[in-house]
Amino acid sequence: MSLDLHTAMMGLHDDLAARFFVHQRALLDRDYATAAAELQRYRSALFAHAADEERLVLPRYEQLGGAPDAPVRLFLGEHENLRRFVDEFVQRTAALCERPDDRVLLELLDRQATFKNLVLHHDLRERNVLYPFLAARLSAAEQGKLLAARKWSSGG
Ligand SMILES: [Fe+2]
Numbered sequence: 646m647s648l649d650l651h652t653a654m655m656g657l658h659d660d661l662a663a664r665f666f667v668h669q670r671a672l673l674d675r676d677y678a679t680a681a682a683e684l685q686r687y688r689s690a691l692f693a694h695a696a697d698e699e700r701l702v703l704p705r706y707e708q709l710g711g712a713p714d715a716p717v718r719l720f721l722g723e724h725e726n727l728r729r730f731v732d733e734f735v736q737r738t739a740a741l742c743e744r745p746d747d748r749v750l751l752e753l754l755d756r757q758a759t760f761k762n763l764v765l766h767h768d769l770r771e772r773n774v775l776y777p778f779l780a781a782r783l784s785a786a787e788q789g790k791l792l793a794a795r796k797w798s799s800g801g
Pocket residue numbers: 654658694698771
């Protein structure tokens with residue numbers, strides 16, 4: 646059975662959240678080498694997912710007119726913001742690997758709380774606006790084609 650676009654993409658959001666949790670759990674353990682490695686896995690998956698949306702999903706959404714209160718530039722701006730945060734976390738985690746410091750760790754966790762809030766808003770915008778909009782307008786065949794063209798589609 647093939648998944649519809651909405652279900653499949655929201656499944657990837659769950660997968661991303663699970664990866665970020667593994668990174669944060671390593672931070673809580675002050676296991677900074679593992680935290681850095683898990684953050685890289687998260688970064689690759691998040692960037693690939695956003696790239697798939699920018700290459701495949703958002704152009705189609707724009708062609709179809711999009712929802713008036715959620716223009717494409719809003720999604721693009723959020724993606725850019727998320728990428729900037731993750732790159733900042735890479736730097737901060739690398740600093741912790743070199744020199745463990747609980748103040749730096751707490752600053753990082755505070756920044757990550759802000760990031761998780763952004764992720765939550767972005768998830769809701771896609772869950773409640775972007776993918777329902779497309780689900781109402783794209784045939785099952787076209788949804789399947791978009792899914793097949795993704796570069797990142799698995800929890801691996
Ligand atoms: Fe997404």
